[in-house]
Amino acid sequence: MKKILFVASEGVPFIKTGGLADVVGSLPKALDKRYFEVRVFLPKYSCMKQEMKDKLKYVTHFYMDYNWQNIYVGVLEAEYEGIKYYFIDNESYFTGMKPYSDDPRYEIERFAYFSKAVLSALPLLDFRPDIIHCHDWQTGLIPVYLKERFGAGDFYRGIKSVITIHNLKFQGKWDVKTVQSVTGLPNYFFTPDKLEFNKDANLLKGGIVYADAITTVSETYAREIRTPFYGEGLDGLLNARANSLRGIVNGIDYTAFEPSTDKNIEYNYNPITFRKEKYKNKTALQEQLGLTKDPKKMMIGICSRLTDQKGLDLVAYVMDELCKDDIQFVVLGTGEERYENMFRHFDWKYSDKVSANIYYSEELSHKLYASCDAYLMPSLFEPCGLSQLMALHYGTVPIVRETGGLRDTVESYNEYESTGTGFSFTNYNAHEMLNTIRYAEHIYYDRKREWNKIVDRAMAVDFSWSVSALKYQEMYDWLIG
Numbered sequence: 001m002k003k004i005l006f007v008a009s010e011g012v013p014f015i016k017t018g019g020l021a022d023v024v025g026s027l028p029k030a031l032d033k034r035y036f037e038v039r040v041f042l043p044k045y046s047c048m049k050q051e052m053k054d055k056l057k058y059v060t061h062f063y064m065d066y067n068w069q070n071i072y073v074g075v076l077e078a079e080y081e082g083i084k085y086y087f088i089d090n091e092s093y094f095t096g097m098k099p100y101s102d103d104p105r106y107e108i109e110r111f112a113y114f115s116k117a118v119l120s121a122l123p124l125l126d127f128r129p130d131i132i133h134c135h136d137w138q139t140g141l142i143p144v145y146l147k148e149r150f151g152a153g154d155f156y157r158g159i160k161s162v163i164t165i166h167n168l169k170f171q172g173k174w175d176v177k178t179v180q181s182v183t184g185l186p187n188y189f190f191t192p193d194k195l196e197f198n199k200d201a202n203l204l205k206g207g208i209v210y211a212d213a214i215t216t217v218s219e220t221y222a223r224e225i226r227t228p229f230y231g232e233g234l235d236g237l238l239n240a241r242a243n244s245l246r247g248i249v250n251g252i253d254y255t256a257f258e259p260s261t262d263k264n265i266e267y268n269y270n271p272i273t274f275r276k277e278k279y280k281n282k283t284a285l286q287e288q289l290g291l292t293k294d295p296k297k298m299m300i301g302i303c304s305r306l307t308d309q310k311g312l313d314l315v316a317y318v319m320d321e322l323c324k325d326d327i328q329f330v331v332l333g334t335g336e337e338r339y340e341n342m343f344r345h346f347d348w349k350y351s352d353k354v355s356a357n358i359y360y361s362e363e364l365s366h367k368l369y370a371s372c373d374a375y376l377m378p379s380l381f382e383p384c385g386l387s388q389l390m391a392l393h394y395g396t397v398p399i400v401r402e403t404g405g406l407r408d409t410v411e412s413y414n415e416y417e418s419t420g421t422g423f424s425f426t427n428y429n430a431h432e433m434l435n436t437i438r439y440a441e442h443i444y445y446d447r448k449r450e451w452n453k454i455v456d457r458a459m460a461v462d463f464s465w466s467v468s469a470l471k472y473q474e475m476y477d478w479l480i481g
Contacts, residue, residue: 306335
């Protein structure tokens with residue numbers, strides 16, 4: 001039995017701010033229990049829901065030398081859907097209204113503490129992992145510590161580490177002097193070939209240098225991050241480690257996102273009944289949002305963080321032109337003020353066509369996937385993206401830019417061969433996007449049978465975790481040998 005330990009800053013169902021939590025919550029369950037025993041380490045945030053806190057049981061506690069003091073480390077555990085979760089408890093680091101703060105120095109101090117605490121707790125838990133699978137910069141110090149002080153102990157010798165980059169933009173950077181003081185790592189580690197980067201210390205870089213394997217969340221993104229445009233300054237290092245880098249696309253949990261059983265939507269449907277049932281969700285949503293009620297009108301949706309990364313400057317540029325077309329546009333999400341206000345403005349200007357919902361609602365997101373005809377995702381970069389996978393499964397045709405995971409998961413429609421599961425464009429250009437949307441409109445209105453075949457193919461694609469889990473298992477086998 002191979003033992004794998006996941007370490008991350010968030011995980012469903014205990015705490016979630018983004019796609020990372022979905023991966024940490026879903027992948028361990030999908031790995032083959034006959035060959036792999038998987039456990040997960042998370043911080044014990046005080047902002048976790050009470051029903052989740054009630055599941056936690058005290059295991060042990062100890063004091064650890066950290067940041068020039070002797071500091072408390074509590075360890076709790078919970079079992080959920082067959083997976084054992086451990087939690088690092090320290091009230092001075094994990095108390096707050098939300099999981100992350102806006103202070104980068106404090107974030108580095110508490111996640112460096114978390115990384116060291118996880119390694120220190122392991123010998124007390126009767127669980128010696130063969131592989132520690134780290135996620136994003138918050139756990140980037142684990143591979144470093146494994147090679148440094150912990151590597152000398154018999155318990156830790158031979159433990160391999162993997163780091164998964166969910167988004168290279170976030171790296172955990174602060175000045176060398178502070179990071180060295182907090183972590184207790186010697187000078188040796190703060191050189192340009194190790195943790196130092198542009199005169200700062202960079203925790204993600206440390207993880208990439210010292211991990212035995214590096215993964216990211218789609219094959220295309222694994223290639224893109226080796227170029228200057230997507231590489232966020234680390235493309236040279238990622239090229240140097242190219243033999244250890246692989247891309248494995250994320251999956252989604254089809255128990256949570258399943259149109260035939262989804263309790264959040266008015267009318268359930270499946271690949272056989274979608275022609276008769278799906279549009280009923282659309283008219284229900286039109287009514288709910290105050291849009292013109294018309295089952296034949298093409299509805300386009302966006303459910304997203306409203307940030308530059310998501311390509312919303314392209315949308316802003318052509319929105320007036322787009323609203324001349326016979327379409328409706330539904331937006332759900334929060335983010336940068338200028339994009340929130342931009343969508344509010346168009347909601348006011350075209351109130352019968354545009355509905356801007358500037359908040360987040362899990363229920364409305366499901367309704368959006370089930371009601372819209374097309375789903376727009378024109379990202380500047382997209383490591384994997386989960387929204388397009390949900391849209392496909394709900395028979396909502398994605399319109400995407402060919403980048404990262406969008407390129408790997410959405411097959412562009414080819415009218416001559418009658419293939420494809422969505423529509424895509426290549427360049428980061430507003431009118432190229434508009435032309436692609438208009439081409440999709442043409443197929444939707446003038447070639448309805450072709451459109452329905454695209455929906456058939458979209459709903460038939462399998463992006464469940466079982467497919468991705470096999471690729472992770474292959475990597476674990478390769479690492480353990």
